[in-house]
Amino acid sequence: EESFLASRLPLIDEVGVTKCQLIHVRSLSICVDSIKAHFGDFFRGFLVLSTHNAVERVSHRGAITLDKRRAVKTIAAALRADLPKTLQAVRLADDHVGERMMNTDLSERLDHAESAADRPWQFCFVLGGGWRRAKQAADSARAADADLILAAAAIRQLASRDARAVPREVAEVCERAGIDAEMVDQGLEWLEKQRLIVGATDCRTPHQRFASVVLKSILEGQDKGGRDKIAAMIESVLCDQQFPYAGLRVLMHELRFGSGDYSWTHLLSKPAVEAAVARCWAAEGSDRGFAALALSDLWEFVEGGATAVVGPHVITLANWISNPSDGAYGFGDILNSLAQKNREVAERVIAAADPIAIATAYSNANPDTAFGLADLLRSVAYVKVDNFNAKVLAALDRRKLRELAKHEAFLEDAFIFSKFCASVVSWDGNLALEMAECFVPTAQQVLAKDPVEGFHQLSHDFAFTVLRVFDVLNVCVGRLKPTLRQWTIARRMCDKIVPKRVAEQISTVRTRHFQSAGFFLHFLCQSAPRKYEAVLRQIDWEKLDVVIGNDWANMPHDTEVLLGTLYARPPTRHLVQKFISNRADRIVHFPPRLMLMVPEIGLSHLAKGGALRLAQYNHLSWEFGGAALAIVANARPDLIEQAVTPFVDVIAHGVANYNRDFTGPAEGLVRVVIEHAPVAWREALAKLDPSVAEKNFSECLSGDADHRRTAAAVIESAITLDDSVGDMARRLRGRFPMTSTAQPDPSRFSRRRGRSRPKRKG
Numbered sequence: 001e002e003s004f005l006a007s008r009l010p011l012i013d014e015v016g017v018t019k020c021q022l023i024h025v026r027s028l029s030i031c032v033d034s035i036k037a038h039f040g041d042f043f044r045g046f047l048v049l050s051t052h053n054a055v056e057r058v059s060h061r062g063a064i065t066l067d068k069r070r071a072v073k074t075i076a077a078a079l080r081a082d083l084p085k086t087l088q089a090v091r092l093a094d095d096h097v098g099e100r101m102m103n104t105d106l107s108e109r110l111d112h113a114e115s116a117a118d119r120p121w122q123f124c125f126v127l128g129g130g131w132r133r134a135k136q137a138a139d140s141a142r143a144a145d146a147d148l149i150l151a152a153a154a155i156r157q158l159a160s161r162d163a164r165a166v167p168r169e170v171a172e173v174c175e176r177a178g179i180d181a182e183m184v185d186q187g188l189e190w191l192e193k194q195r196l197i198v199g200a201t202d203c204r205t206p207h208q209r210f211a212s213v214v215l216k217s218i219l220e221g222q223d224k225g226g227r228d229k230i231a232a233m234i235e236s237v238l239c240d241q242q243f244p245y246a247g248l249r250v251l252m253h254e255l256r257f258g259s260g261d262y263s264w265t266h267l268l269s270k271p272a273v274e275a276a277v278a279r280c281w282a283a284e285g286s287d288r289g290f291a292a293l294a295l296s297d298l299w300e301f302v303e304g305g306a307t308a309v310v311g312p313h314v315i316t317l318a319n320w321i322s323n324p325s326d327g328a329y330g331f332g333d334i335l336n337s338l339a340q341k342n343r344e345v346a347e348r349v350i351a352a353a354d355p356i357a358i359a360t361a362y363s364n365a366n367p368d369t370a371f372g373l374a375d376l377l378r379s380v381a382y383v384k385v386d387n388f389n390a391k392v393l394a395a396l397d398r399r400k401l402r403e404l405a406k407h408e409a410f411l412e413d414a415f416i417f418s419k420f421c422a423s424v425v426s427w428d429g430n431l432a433l434e435m436a437e438c439f440v441p442t443a444q445q446v447l448a449k450d451p452v453e454g455f456h457q458l459s460h461d462f463a464f465t466v467l468r469v470f471d472v473l474n475v476c477v478g479r480l481k482p483t484l485r486q487w488t489i490a491r492r493m494c495d496k497i498v499p500k501r502v503a504e505q506i507s508t509v510r511t512r513h514f515q516s517a518g519f520f521l522h523f524l525c526q527s528a529p530r531k532y533e534a535v536l537r538q539i540d541w542e543k544l545d546v547v548i549g550n551d552w553a554n555m556p557h558d559t560e561v562l563l564g565t566l567y568a569r570p571p572t573r574h575l576v577q578k579f580i581s582n583r584a585d586r587i588v589h590f591p592p593r594l595m596l597m598v599p600e601i602g603l604s605h606l607a608k609g610g611a612l613r614l615a616q617y618n619h620l621s622w623e624f625g626g627a628a629l630a631i632v633a634n635a636r637p638d639l640i641e642q643a644v645t646p647f648v649d650v651i652a653h654g655v656a657n658y659n660r661d662f663t664g665p666a667e668g669l670v671r672v673v674i675e676h677a678p679v680a681w682r683e684a685l686a687k688l689d690p691s692v693a694e695k696n697f698s699e700c701l702s703g704d705a706d707h708r709r710t711a712a713a714v715i716e717s718a719i720t721l722d723d724s725v726g727d728m729a730r731r732l733r734g735r736f737p738m739t740s741t742a743q744p745d746p747s748r749f750s751r752r753r754g755r756s757r758p759k760r761k762g
Helices: 002-015 028-039 068-080 083-093 106-116 120-127 130-143 147-159 167-175 181-193 208-220 224-238 245-257 270-281 287-301 305-321 328-341 343-352 355-363 370-383 386-395 398-404 414-425 429-449 451-466 484-493 499-507 511-527 529-538 541-552 557-566 570-581 592-597 599-607 622-635 637-656 667-676 678-686 690-700 705-718 724-735
Strands: 051-053 064-066
Touching (some): 068 083, 068 120, 083 106, 106 120, 130 147, 147 181, 147 208, 147 245, 208 224, 208 245, 224 270, 245 270, 270 287, 270 305, 305 343, 328 343, 343 370, 343 386, 355 370, 370 386, 370 414, 398 414, 414 429, 429 484, 451 499, 484 511, 499 511, 499 529, 499 541, 511 529, 511 541, 511 557, 541 570, 557 592, 570 592, 592 622, 599 622, 637 667, 637 690, 667 678, 690 705, 705 724
Parallel strands (some): 051 064
């Protein structure tokens, strides 16, 4: 600390000292000599104001003591005053905080840090994502022989749901691993000095998330003996009645999913896991919901899995499910997981349950219970015991369910009704639409108040599952296409939307909400196209440009989604084209989707030596990339080789792993590369893994037309090669003589599947 201060004293000297200068150090006694040495008599006549954090049973004569919680709130308020500057500082510690869609929101992190922290340093730990430095903390603790004590504190913290612990309670956990009290005291003292626990009388780590990550980091660094000791400590808390079932679930869930290449499902002994399972089955009342969640994790630690854990307790689980108020969400979770592991056992559970009790509980749902009951009813429908389901359906009180759809609480939590209504669809589609019609006035207010966030709450379950009108992947076709009744509900939802207000929100929407904004605009475009066009005409494009900011260079996916949605309607398409064209000089890697919107700009970009972004994060843009290459091939075929060459490795990997289950249509991209970039294509073929490619192409040749034709194009191009790839192509030709022969038809880049919907006014 003294050297730290000394290095900064010259800065103080340069700035100069006016009426007041604040120097913050942990201990005043450390810095006095440094101050004297640097400033000499300069400070003569100055007064020193000394402030300290409040410390129990310690009095600092003449000092001002600070209230820790008040200090936390003061710091949080100051940081909120300048969020952009705070974000810059926080990202130095945790770059997962930011404005992109998958980033943690800074305001949410600030709120959480303020509510979770008791001390200023703890606040800073949470704000800066201290758990990201858990490996370093684990390594330091191991060097100080304090790692097992830190593990014990973390285990207890997780199992107790963040309850305070005194040294004696940590020592009790350590005792099971043969760690004596003296070693525990020494370890806790070191951990406190390093701020890896809150304090001497509060032996928790600074945050539960840190407890989870550091426990797994400590396990990774142990030999077998060390892991056995940690296992013994975990086993000591599994059956300890003082720890709640919710804590048991948290601890087992963290161990189940491990970290990196490590899995800890074989860490615990069979008797300990069986004892924990027995404890869960003995749960009563509201504890049963968390016990059910814990059981679906515990069976991963048991030989025989779900069958061994649930099989002998079918009647018990059936009784739990028949009393949904005890924990419907947990019952829905375990039933859904069980059905995927062993459907026969799941069917036995449902057959033994009480359908009338379940239907009655569901019919009497309220905004507080609807979310969990939706999970349970969906899981019951998924298991599909016909006789049981018929009894549930007959016992549902449709009047009560329609009345619930009108509840004013859903104005704030529309996502709860959205999920609840979606859970009815597989039981009675007509009833679900009746509930949707009753919900329309609420949906109108939700969308009018905040269109982007409101639709985010309604998009998946309500707009997609119930109405089937929000369908960005075009899967609701044929018998699944939305009916006139569904389109009418969607159109009515938009009645109170004010285009000017939406345009203002879109003009300044945060980048983290770009995709949500794009999804709402897609819905509005399909349901009320004239309102959508009015929105686009009133967008402040200059403000939107400020929001996009530096993203123009590499154009993240969610920015593309927003621009692509804005491009949707022909009458306003020119506005988007102009917006992109005016800023094209800022684009470094031109996205294929934008090539489809402003092809002349994309071609000019390539002609100047720029790049076409055919892949991002090692993911090949099969469909948009193929369409973009077709545009280039038609106008400037001489640029194809230049565009493809940087992506040879990604193309080789994508082609070898092309599979009918996981990859979209790719025939267009493959054909253009084969025909117009022969050098790059030969390099890609040379990099193929023949064994992997042969397995995947075999599946493709037995699949749909798009995948058959793509595989056939690759085989046709490789069949004359005198190497292992050529051998693979000839073997596939022998096995699939017809489907492996490339057809002369022109390339296909997408299949536009139209949807029928009524003519209507926007």
